[in-house]
Amino acid sequence: xxxxxxxxxxxxxxxxxxxxxxxxxxxxxxxxxxxxxxxxxxxxxxxxxxxxxxxxxxxxxxxxxxxxxxxxxxxxxxxxxxxxxxxxxxxxxxxxxxxxxxxxxxxxxxxxxxxxxxxxxxxxxxxxxxxxxxxxxxxxxxxxxxxxxxxxxxxxxxxxxxxxxxxxxxxxxxxxxxxxxxxxxxxxxxxxxxxxxxxxxxxxxxxxxxxxxxxxxxxxxxxxxxxxxxxxxxxxxxxxxxxxxxxxxxxxxxxxxxxxxxxxxxxxxxxxxxxxxxxxxxxxxxxxxxxxxxxxxxxx
Ligand SMILES: Cc1cc2nc3c(=O)[nH]c(=O)nc-3n(C[C@H](O)[C@H](O)[C@H](O)COP(=O)(O)O)c2cc1C
Numbered sequence: 489x490x491x492x493x494x495x496x497x498x499x500x501x502x503x504x505x506x507x508x509x510x511x512x513x514x515x516x517x518x519x520x521x522x523x524x525x526x527x528x529x530x531x532x533x534x535x536x537x538x539x540x541x542x543x544x545x546x547x548x549x550x551x552x553x554x555x556x557x558x559x560x561x562x563x564x565x566x567x568x569x570x571x572x573x574x575x576x577x578x579x580x581x582x583x584x585x586x587x588x589x590x591x592x593x594x595x596x597x598x599x600x601x602x603x604x605x606x607x608x609x610x611x612x613x614x615x616x617x618x619x620x621x622x623x624x625x626x627x628x629x630x631x632x633x634x635x636x637x638x639x640x641x642x643x644x645x646x647x648x649x650x651x652x653x654x655x656x657x658x659x660x661x662x663x664x665x666x667x668x669x670x671x672x673x674x675x676x677x678x679x680x681x682x683x684x685x686x687x688x689x690x691x692x693x694x695x696x697x698x699x700x701x702x703x704x705x706x707x708x709x710x711x712x713x714x715x716x717x718x719x720x721x722x723x724x725x726x727x728x729x730x731x732x733x734x735x736x737x738x739x740x741x742x743x744x745x746x747x748x749x750x751x752x753x754x755x756x757x758x759x760x761x762x763x764x765x766x767x768x769x770x771x772x773x774x775x776x777x778x779x780x781x782x783x784x785x786x787x788x
Pocket of ligand 1: 610727
């Protein structure tokens with residue numbers, strides 16, 4: 489009932505761990521899969537190891553949302569490929585971040601042969617200079633990066649877009665024209681929290697990325713517009729906390745959806761509770777396959 493194929497990736501269910509949560513060890517990936525996720529996206533991996541920002545890197549907001557500026561800390565692609573070299577169990581999508589096409593060429597070549605099901609290119613981290621949105625707001629750079637990545641792998645390549653200074657639809661158009669197999673929408677949105685006691689911005693980086701329920705309506709709007717315009721595979725992302733959110737993303741046009749911040753508040757049981765909720769909803773509505781939900785709101 490919940491299994492589906494998305495851009496050549498066969499998933500037992502549409503619930504995917506979003507990039508940047510729960511670490512990047514093979515043991516954690518297996519645990520997340522055992523807890524019920526249909527697939528896992530790794531933390532964004534870069535060509536060289538990155539340390540990230542000093543604390544504080546996360547602010548917790550009242551409504552179960554975060555503002556984070558962790559800073560893409562990761563061990564680099566060589567150490568990461570060692571970490572996952574024995575993976576034959578977890579449907580793993582590797583998130584890549586870089587500043588020019590050569591970074592992506594080197595990383596894709598190395599990781600392509602490992603037991604992964606696809607790539608997600610992070611063109612949308614809103615708080616790291618020379619990476620993420622600074623690259624993703626430049627359609628020409630997006631085109632070169634996607635073309636280079638595609639020419640070095642036969643695996644599906646998703647491009648993760650964010651709400652930057654360039655329209656989500658324009659960046660997605662550039663990515664799709666260059667051969668991307670699908671779009672992940674959206675990344676966190678630039679945001680701040682300032683102390684009214686000592687007047688300091690709370691994050692060490694001052695500006696971070698907003699995630700969780702606060703961004704869900706914006707993410708839904710992006711997915712809706714993307715599906716309406718392109719009818720391509722979309723991973724919806726941003727504020728999925730329960731099965732109702734998940735269904736809303738799918739009827740907006742998402743083929744699957746990613747869950748991140750909600751794990752910080754509800755733990756890993758969120759994967760199974762979302763699956764169970766979707767199954768009951770489908771039974772009530774008389775649907776046989778979760779695919780029947782994709783884009784359903786566009787009929788009205
Ligand atoms: C602490 C933290 C770290 C993140 N790291 C990454 C990352 O490395 N790469 C990436 O593409 N997105 C990263 N994200 C963004 C998430 O993958 C996701 O797009 C965003 O949080 C919205 O989904 P959510 O509301 O379910 O958390 C991070 C988010 C948080 C809160």
